[in-house]
Amino acid sequence: MSLNLFDLTGKTALITGATHGLGKAMAIGLGNAGATLVINGASSQEKLDNAVAEYKALGLNAHGYLFDVTNEAKVMENISKIEKEVGHIDILVNNAGIIKRIPLEEMEVADFEAVVKVDLVSPFIVSKHVVKSMMSRKEGKIINICSMMSELGRNTVGAYAAAKGGLKMLTRNMATEWAKHNIQVNGIGPGYFATAQTAPIRIDGHPFNDFIVGRTPAGKWGDPDDLQGAAIFLSSKASNFVNGQIVYVDGGILATIGKPANEN
Ligand code: GCO
Numbered sequence: 001m002s003l004n005l006f007d008l009t010g011k012t013a014l015i016t017g018a019t020h021g022l023g024k025a026m027a028i029g030l031g032n033a034g035a036t037l038v039i040n041g042a043s044s045q046e047k048l049d050n051a052v053a054e055y056k057a058l059g060l061n062a063h064g065y066l067f068d069v070t071n072e073a074k075v076m077e078n079i080s081k082i083e084k085e086v087g088h089i090d091i092l093v094n095n096a097g098i099i100k101r102i103p104l105e106e107m108e109v110a111d112f113e114a115v116v117k118v119d120l121v122s123p124f125i126v127s128k129h130v131v132k133s134m135m136s137r138k139e140g141k142i143i144n145i146c147s148m149m150s151e152l153g154r155n156t157v158g159a160y161a162a163a164k165g166g167l168k169m170l171t172r173n174m175a176t177e178w179a180k181h182n183i184q185v186n187g188i189g190p191g192y193f194a195t196a197q198t199a200p201i202r203i204d205g206h207p208f209n210d211f212i213v214g215r216t217p218a219g220k221w222g223d224p225d226d227l228q229g230a231a232i233f234l235s236s237k238a239s240n241f242v243n244g245q246i247v248y249v250d251g252g253i254l255a256t257i258g259k260p261a262n263e264n
Helices: 021-032 045-057 072-085 109-137 158-181 207-215 224-235
Strands: 012-015 036-041 062-066 091-094 140-145 183-190 246-249
Touching (some): 012 021, 021 045, 021 091, 036 045, 109 140, 140 158, 140 224
Parallel strands (some): 012 036, 012 091, 091 140
16 A cells, blocks of 8 residues: 555645644644645734744744634635635645633523634634635545534533534535535544643543543543544545544544443
8 A cells, every 4th residue: 555645745734723732733744744734823923923933843834824713704815815825725624613611501602602603613614715716626625623522512511512513514514515526524533632722621630630531441631643643644645535524533432431430
C-alpha cells in the first residue's frame, strides 16, 4: 500500500479555531502531511500572529486570517480573500467551538444560543461558503469536530451536547447532499483531551478528573496530537469513499459502560 494515499502536498486546508488546542494539533498534522495551512482565529490579531509564527517555526506554510466564524458577511469576505491570496480551499476543518458549563435550569437563553451559534451554526456558515468552489472543482473534504457529547449527555453541558449532537446530523446531511460532487464530509469525535478547554475539570484530585481516567479504557486523557491521524485520513485520498462518518478518537469511552473504581 503506497503511503501517498495520505499525502496532502499541493492541498490547502482551512482550520477554524486553530490558534491553540485541538485545532492547532490537527493543523500541524495536516501541515506535516504536506498541506498549506490557513489558520483562522477570532480573539486577537496578536494571538493569531503568534500562532502563525509558531507554525512557520515548525517549517510549515501557514497563513493567518482573523474572522468571526458566526458572522456570515465576515466569513464570505475572508473566504474570497483566502482564495485570492492563498488559493482554493481543498480541506475545511470546522473546529472552532466554545463550551459553557451551566445547569440547564439556570442557563440564560443568550448563553444557550451563543454555544449553539459557534458549535453548530458556524460549521454550516463556513461550509456553505467554502463548498461552492469545491463543487465547481468536483473535489473537497470537510471535517466537523464533534464530541463525546454528540452521543452522551453530561451535567452542565446541555447546550454543548445539543450543538454537538446536531453537528453529527449536520455532518450526515452535508454528506448526503454533497457526496455527488465528490466531496467527502465526515466528523471527528474527540474524547477527553488535555487542552485549555478541559483544564477546569482536569485537576489532580478533582472528582471529574478521576472519573474520566477511570471511565476511559485507555486510562488517561488524550494528547491533542492523537487526533492528527484521523485528521490526515479524513483529509486525504485514503478516505475518498468515506462519507457521513464520525471517527471517535476517545480512548474507548464510547465502547464501554465503564467499570467500578475497585475493578482494574
Ligand atoms: C466537558 C468537556 C468535553 C470535552 C469534549 C468531550 O466539559 O465535558 O469539556 O466537552 O471537551 O467535548 O468529547
